[in-house]
Amino acid sequence: MGLEVLIVGSGSALPTISANQTSQVITCGNQSFLVDCGEGTQVQLRKNKVKIQNINHVFISHLHGDHFFGLVGLLSTMHLLGRRADLQIHGPKGLDEIVEIQFRNAGNNLYFNMLFNTVEKPGLILYEDNKVIIKSIPLKHRIPCFGFHFQEKKGLRKLDGHKLVQHDIPIYARKSIAEGLDFRNDEGLVIKNSELTFDPVSPTSYAFCSDTAYSEKLIPFIKNVDLLYHEATFLESERDRAKKTFHSTAKDAASIALQANAGKLILGHFSNRYKNKDGFLQESRPVFKNTFVAQEGEVFKI
């Protein structure tokens, strides 16, 4: 099936006409997960034709405004458009209070339940269904901050239609064969599963690492990830500023991708001092060749 990552916003603290604040939509089958939600995200979601009522889980990495100032507006719009389904909001301690105080003052009783799940530790399972499992990643920032790791689960084996006919396999047995079991017929003859099925598509994985200083602590949590998004707010010329503000350079991100044995790296959260993003690729690719720059509206299929 594969995960898909839509870049909704790729800018950093100062939103401009051409750079929106951090937000991404991760799609897995018919589930859409929203990750971070800077100011103006709801309009960008509209622009990218994302169905907001299909989002049932929102993940907020930390409480710097460029990662959540758009959340309360999005919730308000979900309410006005008649949402009834529960919405789970995974984020740092304090987010529930910030959201609730605003609705309380507006005199609004939301039509739907907001269920807050406080993320306080790395490696926590935040969400799991039969297709995907989502865990927290430790990041190193000025305030508590977590990334999110999406791991697809292994899908069912693909049935080989010709072989099913050839061996006269009854319909009732197909489910267990897809699940990987061998088939035993009425005469006790065993037909090996590998004879009847193809391997399923390999499950894919994605890691979202917003706002972090260079930190090798996160590597075990993203080892062998297929696609890694890692912030790169600055270039090497601003290394001191990166250190002071607990942000990364493009080279830092590349080094993490290399050590984690990632398949592909996307850089984002660019300081708006950089009008042209070529420098990020120039500094990252010598360390980690398969690097790309987050472009708003772009979809990365894994």
Added chain:
Amino acid sequence: MGLEVLIVGSGSALPTISANQTSQVITCGNQSFLVDCGEGTQVQLRKNKVKIQNINHVFISHLHGDHFFGLVGLLSTMHLLGRRADLQIHGPKGLDEIVEIQFRNAGNNLYFNMLFNTVEKPGLILYEDNKVIIKSIPLKHRIPCFGFHFQEKKGLRKLDGHKLVQHDIPIYARKSIAEGLDFRNDEGLVIKNSELTFDPVSPTSYAFCSDTAYSEKLIPFIKNVDLLYHEATFLESERDRAKKTFHSTAKDAASIALQANAGKLILGHFSNRYKNKDGFLQESRPVFKNTFVAQEGEVFKI
């Protein structure tokens, strides 16, 4: 001198790609006042080339999100761009708590002081300098809500250069003549002020009436205003919905403009069910001819 009104956003609760939430910039000389601040306002201010650090007073009409969800992001940007000057924020009870909780969680100590002024009564003087006086207007909405009335003060009289020479008026006397006093020379001869000066430009006035049901109570507070902005969320076909939600129709707004003897009426806060705004003019103009529709980016000079 005259007041100028920039329409930053003219939409209502649901922001879209083409309709931003309520916000206006009122300019009086070199002072800029921000009135309401829906989500995304800071980017619209950028788009309209408004210098945000020139804004020293923000007025928030009420605590429905489409009128203030952009405030905390704007404050954050003012901080990041190095603001040091105090910022006065006039708005409803509760706004200070909402703003402060967000900066507290972000671990940010702002470089500038936010001074909150709670607006709890109509007719209050919220701001006054030698050019303008700003007062609260009572509105009728689901939660406490106030409009804002901007009244320019009478400027200095214009000196008639020829007459000053002719009567040999010394320089030291000019200030008091501009202020309207007669001149008495060393021989005791009085020269009437009207002989030496022209009338100043008439002071102008503007009233901002966001979110309100039809309410005659506000008329005394906006009597003879030169330019009136009055919300018109709906057309007559949605009168029941207007009543239920404490909003106005175009006809309601026109009736208020007529009774207040306003010079000109701007309608705004349109429900996004109306793609075309012609209906608003068709329903307002038979009652109050001098009606216009708020267009984002438009400047009304009074």
